[in-house]
Amino acid sequence: MLLQLKSLFLGETECLPIDCAIDLSGVEWNGLYPFHDVTVKGQIKFSAGVVTLRATVQYRYVGVCDRCTREVNRMQQLQMEHILVVSLNHEDNDSFVLLENYQLPLDALVEEDLILDQPSKVLCSDECRGLCPLCGKDLNEGSCDCRHETVDPRLAALQQLLD
Ligand SMILES: [Zn+2]
Ligand SMILES: [Zn+2]
Incomplete structure (x- = not known):
């Protein structure tokens, strides 16, 4: 999805609302295709010479728990929040998104932000x-009958002394 932003940069438009669905079901991450039903809501605003994108991305994460599967x-x-620029003069800031021909490839930007936002481990719950x-x-689902040796190392050292 390519958004045309020339009128924003020329100051002819002050605000461009974003409310769309994008298909990222083909994006692979961590060996899975976890991103579904992605919607983006927000706006791109021209204010005091700066064009800023602010949006909320909602998506369904479909995958497996890294701890219990x-x-x-x-x-x-x-x-998401980015400052959009059409040229990088003196500032080379990573948070700026450089546009080509005043066009923003929204799906590519959302994909990049989603992947950067993923934790190194996905858990079904924090208490998994x-x-x-x-x-x-x-x-x-309950404990098993295995013996789990969870002896405090300090107690183990004491035990050795006693032995
Ligand atoms: Zn789990
Ligand atoms: Zn067990």
Whole structure:
């Protein structure tokens, strides 16, 4: 989706609302295609000579928990904010988005921001207990019968002395 922003840069328009759906179902991340039902709502504004994009991206993340391998399927959102420029003169700032011919490829920008926003580990919940390393049981469903040696190392050292 290519947005034409020339009239904003020329000051003929002050605000361009964004309210659209974009298809990122073909974007691979971490070996999965997790981004679905992506919508972008916000605006691009011309104010005091600066063109700023502010938008909220809503999407459904479909993947698996990195700890227990259950399916993760939930709505998530992300705030985007960028200053759009048509030339980089003296400032070479990473937060600026350089446009070619006053055109913004919105889907490419959203894709980049979504990927940058992903955590290194995706969990089904912050309290996920994961799988037993011995028998593989999902510990969210209850404990298993394996013996988990979780002896405090300080106590272990004391135990050695006593032995
Ligand atoms: Zn989990
Ligand atoms: Zn077990």
